[in-house]
Amino acid sequence: MKLGRQLRKLLRPAEVAREIEEEMQLHIRLEADDLIRQGVPPAEAERQARLAFGGVGRFTEEARDAWPLRWVQRAAADVRYALRSLRQTPAFTLTATVALGVAMGANAAVFGAIDSLALRPLAVREPGSLYAIYGAQGEATLLPFSYPTYEDIARDQAATFTGLVAFSEGPVIISEPGRDEAAPPVWAVHTSDNYFAELGVVPALGAFYRAGDLASPVLVISHALWTSRFAQDPRIIGRIVRINGSTFTIIGVAPAQFSGTRLFTYDPAVWIPIGMHAQTIPASAGLLTNRALSRFHLVGRVRHGVTEAQVRSSVDRVARDLAARFPDQYRALEISLTSNRTPINPWLASPERIALIGRIALIGCLLVLVIACANVSSLLIARTTVRRQEIAVRVSLGASRGRLVQQLLTESLVLAALGALAAIPVHYLATRGLVTLMPTLEYASTLRPAASSRVLFWGVLLTVGAALVFGLGPALQGAGRGLATAVRETAGRGGGGRRWARFREALVVGQALVSALVLVAGGLLVRSLQRAREQDPGFQLDHAIAFTVDPELSPLYDRARTRQFYSRLDADLAGLPGVRASGRALSIPLDGSGGAVRVLLDGETDVKAGPAAEFNLITPGFLTALGTPILEGREFIPDDTAATVEPVIVNDVLAHRLWPESSALGKRLRLQSANGSLLVVVGIARASLYRTLGERPRAALWLSWDRNPRSWTVVLVRGDGSSAGLAARVQRTVRAIDPSLPISGLGSLRDHISVAYAAVETAAAGALAFAGLGLLLAASGIFGIIAYAVSQRQREIGIRMALGARPSSVLRLVAGRALLLTFAGGLTGGLAVALVPMGLDSLLLGVTRGDAAVLVSATLLFGIVAALAALSAAWRAVRLNPMSVLRLD
Amino acid sequence: MVEVLQGTLDLLILKALLFGPLHGWGISKRVRQLSNDAFHVYQGSLYPALYRLEDKDWVDSDWDESPEGRRVRVYRLTAKGKRAFAAERENWRVFAETLDLVLGAE
Numbered sequence: 001m002k003l004g005r006q007l008r009k010l011l012r013p014a015e016v017a018r019e020i021e022e023e024m025q026l027h028i029r030l031e032a033d034d035l036i037r038q039g040v041p042p043a044e045a046e047r048q049a050r051l052a053f054g055g056v057g058r059f060t061e062e063a064r065d066a067w068p069l070r071w072v073q074r075a076a077a078d079v080r081y082a083l084r085s086l087r088q089t090p091a092f093t094l095t096a097t098v099a100l101g102v103a104m105g106a107n108a109a110v111f112g113a114i115d116s117l118a119l120r121p122l123a124v125r126e127p128g129s130l131y132a133i134y135g136a137q138g139e140a141t142l143l144p145f146s147y148p149t150y151e152d153i154a155r156d157q158a159a160t161f162t163g164l165v166a167f168s169e170g171p172v173i174i175s176e177p178g179r180d181e182a183a184p185p186v187w188a189v190h191t192s193d194n195y196f197a198e199l200g201v202v203p204a205l206g207a208f209y210r211a212g213d214l215a216s217p218v219l220v221i222s223h224a225l226w227t228s229r230f231a232q233d234p235r236i237i238g239r240i241v242r243i244n245g246s247t248f249t250i251i252g253v254a255p256a257q258f259s260g261t262r263l264f265t266y267d268p269a270v271w272i273p274i275g276m277h278a279q280t281i282p283a284s285a286g287l288l289t290n291r292a293l294s295r296f297h298l299v300g301r302v303r304h305g306v307t308e309a310q311v312r313s314s315v316d317r318v319a320r321d322l323a324a325r326f327p328d329q330y331r332a333l334e335i336s337l338t339s340n341r342t343p344i345n346p347w348l349a350s351p352e353r354i355a356l357i358g359r360i361a362l363i364g365c366l367l368v369l370v371i372a373c374a375n376v377s378s379l380l381i382a383r384t385t386v387r388r389q390e391i392a393v394r395v396s397l398g399a400s401r402g403r404l405v406q407q408l409l410t411e412s413l414v415l416a417a418l419g420a421l422a423a424i425p426v427h428y429l430a431t432r433g434l435v436t437l438m439p440t441l442e443y444a445s446t447l448r449p450a451a452s453s454r455v456l457f458w459g460v461l462l463t464v465g466a467a468l469v470f471g472l473g474p475a476l477q478g479a480g481r482g483l484a485t486a487v488r489e490t491a492g493r494g495g496g497g498r499r500w501a502r503f504r505e506a507l508v509v510g511q512a513l514v515s516a517l518v519l520v521a522g523g524l525l526v527r528s529l530q531r532a533r534e535q536d537p538g539f540q541l542d543h544a545i546a547f548t549v550d551p552e553l554s555p556l557y558d559r560a561r562t563r564q565f566y567s568r569l570d571a572d573l574a575g576l577p578g579v580r581a582s583g584r585a586l587s588i589p590l591d592g593s594g595g596a597v598r599v600l601l602d603g604e605t606d607v608k609a610g611p612a613a614e615f616n617l618i619t620p621g622f623l624t625a626l627g628t629p630i631l632e633g634r635e636f637i638p639d640d641t642a643a644t645v646e647p648v649i650v651n652d653v654l655a656h657r658l659w660p661e662s663s664a665l666g667k668r669l670r671l672q673s674a675n676g677s678l679l680v681v682v683g684i685a686r687a688s689l690y691r692t693l694g695e696r697p698r699a700a701l702w703l704s705w706d707r708n709p710r711s712w713t714v715v716l717v718r719g720d721g722s723s724a725g726l727a728a729r730v731q732r733t734v735r736a737i738d739p740s741l742p743i744s745g746l747g748s749l750r751d752h753i754s755v756a757y758a759a760v761e762t763a764a765a766g767a768l769a770f771a772g773l774g775l776l777l778a779a780s781g782i783f784g785i786i787a788y789a790v791s792q793r794q795r796e797i798g799i800r801m802a803l804g805a806r807p808s809s810v811l812r813l814v815a816g817r818a819l820l821l822t823f824a825g826g827l828t829g830g831l832a833v834a835l836v837p838m839g840l841d842s843l844l845l846g847v848t849r850g851d852a853a854v855l856v857s858a859t860l861l862f863g864i865v866a867a868l869a870a871l872s873a874a875w876r877a878v879r880l881n882p883m884s885v886l887r888l889d
Numbered sequence: 890m891v892e893v894l895q896g897t898l899d900l901l902i903l904k905a906l907l908f909g910p911l912h913g914w915g916i917s918k919r920v921r922q923l924s925n926d927a928f929h930v931y932q933g934s935l936y937p938a939l940y941r942l943e944d945k946d947w948v949d950s951d952w953d954e955s956p957e958g959r960r961v962r963v964y965r966l967t968a969k970g971k972r973a974f975a976a977e978r979e980n981w982r983v984f985a986e987t988l989d990l991v992l993g994a995e
């Protein structure tokens with residue numbers, strides 16, 4: 001009843017008001033009738049009744065104010081009023097909306113990207129208690145384990161971890177009986193049977209395999225594969241497919257958010273119990289029993305109540321046990337723990353470093369937002385001051401201070417809402433821009449920032465909060481003065497109060513400081529990334545194409561047929577017109593798939609003492625095709641397969657490290673352990689970059705592919721003409737040998753290693769965008785401040801000009817102080833970057849924080865833009881017509 | 890004639906309605922009779938007070954037909970209003986006696 005009544009008041013105010021009026025008129029009528037009955041003449045009775053009642057209008061108004069939901073109507077009126085007054089000043093409204101929209105939208109996009117890369121926890125149960133577990137021996141870190149060792153560690157650590165999962169990754173070919181057998185490979189994760197239960201993932205459809213299913217021919221497919229390959233067919237469960245030729249049953253679909261525990265790696269399309277390795281992983285005999293086959297990544301969930309220190313001491317003990325039991329393989333083994341709360345890729349960068357980059361970018365976001373808010377705030381102050389006259393009229397009509405503050409705050413909220421609306425398209429465009437910057441990878445990558453409503457929501461909330469905080473100052477200023485002051489100031493057009501002038505000036509300085517800081521920091525990042533890109537990788541990037549192939553994924557290929565295929569491929573490619581060199585290898589430098597081995601001098605036994613070296617298998621001609629110069633000795637030749645001592649090629653870094661005094665040629669070494677097979681150095685090649693741009697020179701060595709044949713390989717072809725033409729000819733050549741054999745990733749060498757450049761280019765684009773945003777906001781800020789000063793001092797300027805002041809002195813009058821404050825703030829910001837360490841150092845490459853060229857050019861750019869903004873705003877003052885200004889009041 | 894103290898109008902309205910439902914003018918008339926016209930109050934100020942009481946759920950109202958065939962809004966005391974009146978009256982008595990005690994010794 002009560003609620004209904006109030007709703008009616010809210011929804012049908014006119015009807016309710018009519019009833020009140022009716023009731024009061026009736027009251028007067030009845031009172032008059034009563035008086036007439038007592039003998040008063042009708043006209044007089046009417047008059048007396050009205051007098052006794054005391055004014056219908058007044059009491060109607062009072063009655064309305066007694067309504068409890070009155071504030072809703074008042075807020076609605078405030079919003080209407082705010083919209084009307086914003087419409088009257090389109091320039092102001094547009095500037096503020098764009099500033100807020102761009103800041104919010106761009107911020108949300110950058111935050112979204114960082115969130116999806118580094119901050120968003122894994123979509124599993126309690127991701128915080130997950131740790132990745134790797135071995136380390138001396139310089140060699142992030143070593144995977146063998147399956148027997150995994151079982152040992154899992155058994156030993158049962159008190160510390162609720163469970164340990166093991167997984168290995170690689171491509172497989174998935175096909176359906178009777179369908180195209182040359183389907184491209186997809187990325188597969190082979191896991192221990194407790195994988196899904198231990199991680200705590202809930203299937204989107206069907207079920208997952210469980211403990212005991214280790215060797216069941218079942219598989220779980222990713223949500224993406226289910227969508228792309230099976231059109232989200234709800235009857236997918238129970239479907240029979242072939243993986244590398246063997247029959248499997250699909251039992252479940254993983255949720256869309258789950259794509260394994262790794263970052264920057266490929267998106268898993270299928271999960272398979274590791275016991276099925278014989279059917280899916282070529283040449284994987286003994287994978288589960290051979291302690292030498294270290295192919296497994298371990299992830300464990302720490303038990304509740306176990307501290308990280310306890311976990312560390314526990315894994316230290318198991319490392320010592322392993323070293324004691326298998327001194328040959330695990331001499332000096334250490335076990336490292338890495339939090340796997342978020343997707344990680346320790347090979348690329350430690351989670352701490354990724355988090356650091358994320359934090360720095362977030363601080364950048366926040367700073368840009370602060371500038372935007374300060375900007376809008378100073379515009380609002382300017383606006384409030386200009387509107388003193390209007391406010392004075394409202395005060396004299398009886399508006400209370402509270403009502404005025406409420407009104408002005410409503411206006412800044414409406415402004416924030418407009419900004420938020422503008423932020424939505426900006427957010428989507430910026431996100432799309434970021435996505436196009438990401439490299440296209442052979443298998444779909446987890447690297448995909450999505451426009452996220454969660455991110456946008458928080459951004460908007462933050463800005464509305466900021467709008468309230470920054471709007472409050474101007475609002476209080478506007479409503480704070482008494483009626484007399486307001487009227488007097490309107491007449492005099494004096495300065496807006498000393499306190500507020502100070503506040504405004506502090507805003508100008510702070511804004512300039514932050515803008516310059518963002519600009520200089522952005523400039524440093526761009527410069528350092530430019531350096532990284534210009535860096536000579538140590539091989540020839542252009543005029544070469546690459547692709548990968550893995551014949552034994554097909555059931556038609558065995559070791560012998562694979563060898564046949566490769567020898568024909570090598571010969572045909574070499575004979576192709578326009579091809580200058582070609583070769584094959586296990587990986588290409590910078591393509592993100594390299595590995596490392598431990599090197600021992602012949603006769604040495606301490607594994608820990610030997611250096612770690614990048615390891616690769618190559619065919620004769622590969623180094624030539626890559627464009628890596630041979631400094632001494634020679635490349636591999638076909639005859640090397642017959643040599644009694646296996647030949648090895650080392651790079652100059654390793655050669656100098658092992659034999660600083662003499663030539664490495666003819667020297668002998670062993671890999672991994674003292675009884676590894678003996679190798680003799682036949683060539684020394686120049687070092688190149690292997691893993692990341694900007695890395696320190698790494699030791700590397702190459703063994704002969706032909707002596708250690710594999711199924712999977714990357715083929716590199718260097719030739720004349722366009723990459724596309726070369727690629728087409730190469731593809732035809734492969735088809736001519738076996739039309740059913742799929743190849744993947746065919747493209748230029750640059751594309752093949754785009755992963756290495758992608759991070760750098762994304763960061764550079766981000767830094768540039770931030771710097772540009774900071775500059776834009778600083779420019780609009782100073783423009784707003786000076787435009788305000790001009791409008792506020794119109795009368796004074798008019799008088800001065802009427803008295804013959806020169807334009808230059810007028811410019812100085814309106815823009816001088818603001819410009820001076822801006823320069824001071826900007827210079828402080830630039831110097832702050834140079835002098836105060838802010839975590840930036842570790843991101844810079846070939847550039848120092850104090851880099852003079854960047855500092856000077858960024859500060860100069862800032863100064864020029866600020867001066868241009870100031871002049872364009874001040875120009876209005878010079879063009880004022882003195883007579884019309886003086887007539888204004 | 891005395892000015893009505895802030896808040897006492899509510900009490901007078903509740904008292905007037907204690908004898909049965911009334912329309913606005915009826916309440917006004919009854920208050921004047923009860924007080925022998927001792928209070929000076931604009932009759933119109935009755936209505937904001939009535940709406941406030943209605944929002945507090947102390948009184949309830951319905952549009953009705955008067956004996957003369959006029960459309961009138963009739964107010965009645967709710968159970969909550971009766972309880973509130975008893976409590977308010979007690980408060981008032983304590984207040985009045987206390988004030989009398991303070992001011993009474995001449």
